[in-house]
Amino acid sequence: MIAYLIVVFLFFLLSLIKENRVFFFFSFLLVYLFLCYGYMCGSDWRIYEEEYYAHFKMRLVEPGYMMLSNFFADLGVGFWPFHIIFKSFSFFSYYYIFRNRVSGQGLAFVWMLFLCSFGFYLFIDCPFRNLIAMGIAILAFKFLEQQKYILYYGFVILVCSFHLSGSILLVLPIMNFKKMSNKTLYLIYFTFLFLLLVHVDKLVLKAILAPFPYIYDRIFFYEDTSMFQGSVLSVGLVLRLICLFFMLQYRNWIHRHYDSSGFVFNMCYAYLLFSLLSYSIPITFRMPFFLAPFYLLMMFFILQRFSFLNKCVFKVFYLLVAFLITIKTITERPYYVPYTNIIPYAIEGTELDYDYRSNYNFKHSPYK
Known part of the structure; x- marks a missing residue:
């Protein structure tokens, strides 16, 4: 160790x-x-x-x-x-x-x-296929940031050909959080958190998939696997809440001091949302990994706003x-x-x- x-x-x-x-x-x-x-x-x-x-x-x-x-x-x-x-x-x-x-x-x-x-x-x-898919996804983000959507989706198709968890990338171009107010972003996050805490997501998903037992079994396979058992309420949630609070508190300062911070902000907020879902539905646990670099970059941006001490x-x-x-x-x-x-x-x-x-x-x- x-x-x-x-x-x-x-x-x-x-x-x-x-x-x-x-x-x-x-x-x-x-x-x-x-x-x-x-x-x-x-x-x-x-x-x-x-x-x-x-x-x-x-x-x-x-x-x-x-x-x-x-x-x-x-x-x-x-x-x-x-x-x-x-x-x-x-x-x-x-x-x-x-x-x-x-x-x-x-x-x-x-x-x-x-x-x-x-x-x-x-x-x-x-997880080898997943790792390669993430390496390819990093190349795709360049085209997403430049709004070259044809090239972006070309890379996304390639990513999904290595691991289907890359399907999370399909929805990113329509997720635009950087123009929303802090109050709206807090409301979205905590509403989503509440719905997951009362298991609304599982109730809806199980009702939809009940006629499709094969897909149902695949989706909920990991629920009984100890490695992936967890709760939305966790130490990880505390760390992500710290990030959420400071990224909204200092968003104007970050925007002034870092180029392309709007893109990082947008992807980081998407990461925070998908991370909640990954604790509730374990089969999705690898999806937020694609967005993790932006969460880590945001933590550094936040750090730079602090005093030396x-x-x-x-x-x-x-x-x-x-x-x-x-x-x-x-x-x-x-x-x-x-x-x-x-x-x-x-x-x-x-x-x-x-x-x-x-x-x-x-x-x-x-x-x-």
Whole structure:
């Protein structure tokens, strides 16, 4: 576990010091190697490796990954180089969207929040198709911001061909919150929260899907799965309410000081709404991940409005939050510890058989 906490703490330290290009470069190189070259840790790689070499025989939904996987397999590329190439693609997509809007201390602070909240899950546990879809979505956001909707929807179709959770992107062009008043935005959010607390969403959805048992079972499959059991009322809700309050409180200041802040504001508010839904209907839990970068960027914009002392308090508070989230993430499942990296095995020329790798964390992890 200590390796994960060290990475989080490293970015906390970087958020306190003046940017040194060499130090920052090697820090991001370290986290890149840590996230993208994980080996026996993680869960989904097992089925992806098996299907990579067996070739997908039939996939009526999400065919994009099927074609990509089969194409690289036909070229004779091994599964792990293929795996690393597209994890790297998604890593640099995230680096691009953050680096394009913040730098120095701000970039480090955003990455600290990203790693604990989303990064370790996406890159270490690694829902692979979902991760690639998110990397593509980051490219799509550029066209959405420029209002080039034909190109945007072209990328959205590609995203959905990798993971259907990307369907959340279809509605974003019609969600325009930046012109609404603060009172209206508070009203929308808390009305939605109330409806979810009394389970109106589930009652409506179950009534609609009752004639379609297959779809009904798929939608509510995760309700009895402990990993996804949760409540709308949670620690995460408190953190998002903090974001909601300050982004509305300081929206004019943020708008004056940051270019394209209106787009970030709009996407962040959409994230806050969809996050509520993901707690109520667990199958949607990955949908808000597509919008998570804007939530993290908004937290940095808010931070910049504070005085020096309050900035320090804010950063320490979120460091503690980052530690708690990281510890909770890692100790809930066996897939993170022990952490292993493919680079030492590649240097030694050591090849481990599939069964050994597949069972490694189940045998050695203290978190079962």
